[in-house]
Amino acid sequence: MTVFPVSTVLMATGFGLILIGLAGVLLHRNVLRMIIGFGLMDSGVAIVLVATGYVTGGTAPIIDADLSAGDATARVVDPVPSALTVTAIVIGLAVTAVMLAYAIRLYRTHGTLDIRALRDSRG
Amino acid sequence: MRALAACAILAGLAGVFGLVVASHAEPAALRPLAAAYVRASVEELTTPNVITGILMAYRSFDTLGEVAVLYMVAASLGLLLQPIGDHGGGPTEPRLHPGEIVESGKQVLFPMILTFGAYVIANGHLSAGGGFQGGAILASGVMLLMIANPDAAINVAALGLLESAVGVLFVAIGILGMIHAGGFLDPRILPAGTLGDFVSAGAIPLTSALLGIKVGAELSVILQKFRS
Numbered sequence: 001m002t003v004f005p006v007s008t009v010l011m012a013t014g015f016g017l018i019l020i021g022l023a024g025v026l027l028h029r030n031v032l033r034m035i036i037g038f039g040l041m042d043s044g045v046a047i048v049l050v051a052t053g054y055v056t057g058g059t060a061p062i063i064d065a066d067l068s069a070g071d072a073t074a075r076v077v078d079p080v081p082s083a084l085t086v087t088a089i090v091i092g093l094a095v096t097a098v099m100l101a102y103a104i105r106l107y108r109t110h111g112t113l114d115i116r117a118l119r120d121s122r123g
Numbered sequence: 124m125r126a127l128a129a130c131a132i133l134a135g136l137a138g139v140f141g142l143v144v145a146s147h148a149e150p151a152a153l154r155p156l157a158a159a160y161v162r163a164s165v166e167e168l169t170t171p172n173v174i175t176g177i178l179m180a181y182r183s184f185d186t187l188g189e190v191a192v193l194y195m196v197a198a199s200l201g202l203l204l205q206p207i208g209d210h211g212g213g214p215t216e217p218r219l220h221p222g223e224i225v226e227s228g229k230q231v232l233f234p235m236i237l238t239f240g241a242y243v244i245a246n247g248h249l250s251a252g253g254g255f256q257g258g259a260i261l262a263s264g265v266m267l268l269m270i271a272n273p274d275a276a277i278n279v280a281a282l283g284l285l286e287s288a289v290g291v292l293f294v295a296i297g298i299l300g301m302i303h304a305g306g307f308l309d310p311r312i313l314p315a316g317t318l319g320d321f322v323s324a325g326a327i328p329l330t331s332a333l334l335g336i337k338v339g340a341e342l343s344v345i346l347q348k349f350r351s
Contacts, residue, residue: 026129
């Protein structure tokens with residue numbers, strides 16, 4: 001049996017989460033379930049991003065007593081995807097907040113969380 | 124029919140993802156750009172935490188834009204959550220009492236959460252942490268306060284004022300960077316200090332603290348908008 005490297009396993013997990021989230025968005029009509037689907041996709045993208053930055057045997061890119069500045073480049077993981085992931089998490093939170101506000105508004109105007117209620121107000 | 128189309132899309136996407144995973148080879152060394160960041164963060168910025176170096180110096184313009192996104196979300200929530208007709212009055216039934224455990228727990232935990240948030244923000248250039256993470260911790264403390272005291276009033280106007288003032292200061296530091304250092308938001312306007320000292324890394328601890336306060340205030344405003 002082949003042994004997969006850890007970043008491949010992580011990447012497959014992330015892509016799996018994205019697919020589960022997308023299935024939730026496409027197959028459900030309840031807005032809250034769709035928002036949970038978007039949240040899953042968010043987490044999946046973050047995991048895939050971090051997985052692309054992994055370097056075999058690498059450690060966190062923070063110079064301290066255990067990691068001297070000299071051999072840092074040989075021992076750390078790629079810091080760029082990590083920084084991008086911090087950004088992605090914050091934006092994901094912002095998007096979730098706006099989606100939840102729309103869900104509250106849908107419930108207040110239509111009295112339901114079913115996305116099909118919006119069909120009547122088209123145009 | 125709709126479910127069939129959805130399954131077809133998912134299957135296609137799964138195929139693409141499968142190809143990506145199959146062709147992924149774990150690199151044994153850093154890419155040249157990443158290696159350059161790791162070297163430059165230590166040598167140019169004296170910032171041991173390379174991720175903070177990237178977020179607060181090389182990509183700090185992005186960070187500023189991201190804070191603007193948070194601000195726009197806080198503003199748009201006010202618009203979206205406006206009361207509409209009869210349904211807009213919010214919860215009519217009285218709020219439930221949170222209970223003795225939550226209330227006592229809040230009294231012990233609230234100062235500790237704020238202290239921990241301040242610690243994470245202030246040590247962002249030295250160890251794992253930074254403005255975003257610390258700001259989120261501060262907002263979690265505010266959320267605990269809201270759960271423990273459902274009737275507690277949060278002064279949104281004061282938070283908004285604080286947030287705006289901090290934002291102006293952040294941009295002012297950025298413009299100082301344009302005048303005295305390499306460009307907008309260049310942190311090398313203050314002495315670099317020695318690597319690993321608490322007071323080091325130029326203006327990064329300063330901008331990090333401003334960012335933490337701003338993120339904490341913005342998230343608190345967002346929470347408060349959902350509560351009311």
